[in-house]
Amino acid sequence: MTSTKNLHHALKQLDTLPPIPSIARKILSLKITTDEGEQELLKLIEQDPAILSKIVGLANSPLFGTNRKILSLRDATILLGSKRVKMVALSFAMLSSMTRKQSGLLNVQGLWQHSLSVAMTMDTLVRLMPDDRRPADEEIYLAGLFHDIGFLVLDYLDPVLSDRFHARLSSGPDRSVEEVEAEMLEMNHSELGALLGRHWNLPESIVTVLKYHHAPNDARAAAGQPLTTLVNLAEKLLPTFGIAEPVLMDIAEQEWQSLGIDLLKVDEIKARVQEHVKKVASMNS
Numbered sequence: 316m317t318s319t320k321n322l323h324h325a326l327k328q329l330d331t332l333p334p335i336p337s338i339a340r341k342i343l344s345l346k347i348t349t350d351e352g353e354q355e356l357l358k359l360i361e362q363d364p365a366i367l368s369k370i371v372g373l374a375n376s377p378l379f380g381t382n383r384k385i386l387s388l389r390d391a392t393i394l395l396g397s398k399r400v401k402m403v404a405l406s407f408a409m410l411s412s413m414t415r416k417q418s419g420l421l422n423v424q425g426l427w428q429h430s431l432s433v434a435m436t437m438d439t440l441v442r443l444m445p446d447d448r449r450p451a452d453e454e455i456y457l458a459g460l461f462h463d464i465g466f467l468v469l470d471y472l473d474p475v476l477s478d479r480f481h482a483r484l485s486s487g488p489d490r491s492v493e494e495v496e497a498e499m500l501e502m503n504h505s506e507l508g509a510l511l512g513r514h515w516n517l518p519e520s521i522v523t524v525l526k527y528h529h530a531p532n533d534a535r536a537a538a539g540q541p542l543t544t545l546v547n548l549a550e551k552l553l554p555t556f557g558i559a560e561p562v563l564m565d566i567a568e569q570e571w572q573s574l575g576i577d578l579l580k581v582d583e584i585k586a587r588v589q590e591h592v593k594k595v596a597s598m599n600s
Contacts, residue, residue, distance in 0.1 A: 331472070332468070332471065332472075332510075332511060332514050333412050333413065333471075334515075335409065335412075335515040335516070336408045336409065336411075336412045338359055338362075338363055338366070338408050339405055339408040339409050339412070341359055342356065342359060342401060342404055342405045342408065343405060345359075345401065347397045347398065347401055353392075353397050356397065356400070356401055356404070357388055357389065357392065359404075360388055360400070360404050361388060363408070365407070365411065366404050366407050366408060367388060369403065369404075369407045370388060370391050370392075370395070370400055370403060370404060371385055371386070371387075371388065371391050373391070373395065373403060374390070374391035374394050374395055376594065376595075377594040378435070378591060378594045378595060379394055379395065381394055398452045398453055398456070399452075399456065401453070402434075402453060402456035402457055402460060403431075403456070403460070405457070405460075406430070406456075406457075406460035406461060407427075409461070409464070409515075410423075410426075410427065410464065410467065413464065413467040413468065413470075413471050413511075414467065414470075415470060415471060415474060419470060419474050419477060419478045419481075420477070420478040420481040420482055420485075421466055421467070421470045421477055421478075421481050422481075423467075426463060426466060426467070428595050429463065429553070430459060430460045430461070430462065430463055431459075431460065431595060432549075432553050432591065432592060432595050433459040433460075433462060433463075433546060433549045433550060433553060434455065434456045434458075434459025434460050435459070435591055435595075436459075436549035436552055436553060436588050436591070437455050437456075437458070437459045437542075437545045437546065437549050438452075438455055438456075438459075439584060439587050439588065439591075440545055440548060440549065440574065440576065440584065441455055441545065443576045443577065443580050443584065444541075444574050444575050444576060445575040448541060448574070448575050450541060450542050450545075454518075454520065454521070454542060455542070455545070457517075457518075457521055458520075458521055458524040458539075458542040458543075458545070458546055459545075459546060459549065461508070461512070461517075461521065461524075461525065462508070462524055462525060462528045462546045462550075463504060463508065464508045464511060464512075464525065465503070465504030465505055465506065465507035465508030465509075465511070465525065466504045466507075468504070468507040468508060468510065468511050469500070469504060469507055472507075476499070476500070479499065480495065480496075480499050480500065483495050483498075483499060492504070492529075493529060505525060505526050505527065505528060505529055505530075506526060508525035508526070509522050509523075509525045509526035511525075512525045512526075519538055520538055520539050520542060521539070521542075522539075523535075523536060523537075523538040523539030523542075523543060524539040524542045524543050524546055527539060527543050528543055528546040528547055528550070529547065531543040531544045531546075531547045541573075541574055544570065544573060544574060545574065547570075548566060548570055548571075548574070551565075551566050552566075552584070552585065552588045553588065553592065
């Protein structure tokens with residue numbers, strides 16, 4: 316049986332995908348606008364050493380410019396903010412559940428760095444949007460951190476095909492990811508990510524982002540706007556960073572204007588993005 320047939324067979328049995336992790340389900344349900352909700356979030360994270368380590372490690376990274384060593388979850392939460400802590404914890408729990416024990420050619424650390432950079436770039440963009448058009452903070456980070464989870468779905472369902480795909484992608488850096496997917500796969504990473512999003516009962520707006528972040532002008536992307544456009548624009552500002560996913564980098568004036576962003580701010584945005592790319596690249600974990 317060829318690897319493509321393996322993927323075809325696996326796609327007919329999507330219940331073989333892992334369920335949403337228990338801790339992720341609990342984190343999703345928390346309302347951290349209350350003291351009780353925030354305390355419950357910290358309690359859940361403290362019970363998971365891997366997530367705790369990721370949060371504290373992020374707080375100590377150059378991204379947040381602290382001049383003192385962060386040792387506790389509480390101090391990390393003060394620095395990062397409870398909303399950001401919630402979404403990073405949630406994303407790490409979900410990504411970890413999809414990561415195979417024996418690593419292949421998919422650069423999981425690179426995927427994490429790329430996804431984190433997209434989320435933070437979206438956060439930069441949103442701050443320059445009109446107040447009445449901004450999506451909620453939690454939606455921004457959920458969309459940014461999960462937009463490329465389809466790569467992990469492929470790696471989980473068919474490791475052999477995943478390795479072949481990433482080898483081909485790396486060997487032809489001038490080819491777009493869409494070209495290589497059309498050549499090699501039955502479903503692209505956007506479609507695979509959307510399947511997982513529905514399997515995990517993620518909000519429809521997030522499922523739409525997963526499916527259409529490379530095609531924000533598709534009429535079917537409306538349910539995910541403006542998040543879908545934000546992800547697409549962030550990826551164009553971060554060409555190939557963290558994971559080999561070449562994208563078209565041209566950004567038309569209409570794309571900025573569709574988000575209500577002043578064109579005079581574009582150079583400032585690009586400078587900010589390049590600065591945090593350098594900081595993410597310097598992260599050890």
